Amino acid sequence: MPENRSHRGGGRTVRLAVAIIPAASAPPAGDPVVFMEGGPGGDAFDSIPFLIASGVNRDNDLIVMAQRGTLHSRPNLACPEIDRFNVKAVGLRYDAPSTGRLLVRAAKECRDRLAAEGIDLGAYNTTENAADFAALRGALGIDRWNVYGYSYGTNLALTYLRSHPEGIRSVAIDSIAPPPVVNLPWTWDSAGEGISEIFAACEAQPACKKRYPHLRRTLDEQVRRLEEHPLTLTARPPSGGKPVKVDLDGGALINILVANTVKAVDVPAALEELAHGNPTRFAQARALDVGTVVGAFAHGLTQSVACAEWAPGFGEDDILKAGRRNFPGWPDTVLAQPPQLPFEHHVCDVWNVPDRTAIQRVPTFSRVPALLLSGTFDAKTGASWARVAARTLPRSTSVRIPGIGHWVVPQSPCAASVLASFLARPTAPDTGCVAGLKPRPFTIIP
Structure with a gap:
């Protein structure tokens, strides 16, 4: 073609x-x-x-x-640079500026390499x-x-x-x-809807409602607590192997829920355990990226589409507004990063592809x-x-x-x-x- x-x-x-x-x-x-x-x-x-x-x-x-x-x-628009960052990132603060700088550096290295090969x-x-x-x-x-x-x-x-x-x-x-x-704010609307539906379904099951009566409050409390005092621990990746260092902050917690790496049927139990000092389910889910197969996913296509079609026209304030609308009271450090696409505006600054929103x-x-x-x-x-x-x-x-x-x-x-x-x-x-x-x-x- x-x-x-x-x-x-x-x-x-x-x-x-x-x-x-x-x-x-x-x-x-x-x-x-x-x-x-x-x-x-x-x-x-x-x-x-x-x-x-x-x-x-x-x-x-x-x-x-x-x-x-x-x-x-x-x-193949694979980005081993981003894969290696993702493996390392499980042990870093999810939404820290220093983490964002590492992601942007990895994206720029990939972009520069692909462009040097003559790829448009x-x-x-x-x-x-x-x-x-x-x-x-x-x-x-x-x-x-x-x-x-x-x-x-x-x-x-x-x-x-x-x-x-x-x-x-x-x-x-x-x-x-x-x-x-x-667009990027839209990711918060989808996150808010899906998580609310899980909580509503628990409310509709008598045994779940009785055991976990305040799920939304528990989630709010845990996001705020972890963002202020992140947990650093070790966890064994779901695929097996040696335990790895894991950092669990508020941003990591919400992204685990959005990614569904803790199964929906286990979410109420996982939140209850976390609130009582047992973060095992979330820590193991955070360790999932350690099993990343380097080069299997085409991050280059992701960024070319996201930066041309999803990111333009909405700024960081729009992302914050969407986050606050869906999760009022959460720290802005969490809400500033669209779920699954953290630091995307900064990545797009270096990815540098034309705005295609009028077409798409x-x-x-x-x-x-x-x-x-x-x-x-x-x-x-x-x-x-x-x-x-x-x-x-x-x-x-x-x-x-x-x-x-x-x-x-x-x-x-x-x-x-x-x-x-x-x-x-x-x-x-x-x-x-x-x-x-x-x-x-x-x-x-x-």
């Missing part, structure tokens, strides 16, 4: 890896499913086992393409990404196909549907990030049948954002799965069933299994 389609008459090209997984049934349905990975920067091929286990290829051939810049494509980092954006998928359909000679994306893949799928609507039979989007609203923050108006899947416990892409996307998709079906976090289909047999029904009948999917679904019982400690 052309690296930058705005360059007429040639220029650099990129190579994109594609896998085709045959349908489990024979003969397969006539219209395959193409998958769009999240991130941005995730390894799409790593998701294939989850897609197969969820039955996405039950009746349809499944096509998986590694997006431009990711692990199996060329060039501004070309690694959602518009070009969508055009790659349109070209793939033509290259494979497919008349019509179905699109399924999750997380950033929903942003990409909606951009693709808007820019290249031809040949799209249906679109399923899971854990939704609508292009018009994705655009709603998708389409009558193509759409399925919108959300998990109520999702603190990365809050479930309510499905309503934003649905406003301009008049032939859409929205489904909320109680008690599920980010990327719904692999976690919910009901959601997988709904997706299969949608692929068979996009205008009339069977959503009957959703009625009566409730979150799993929360962990109750003695």
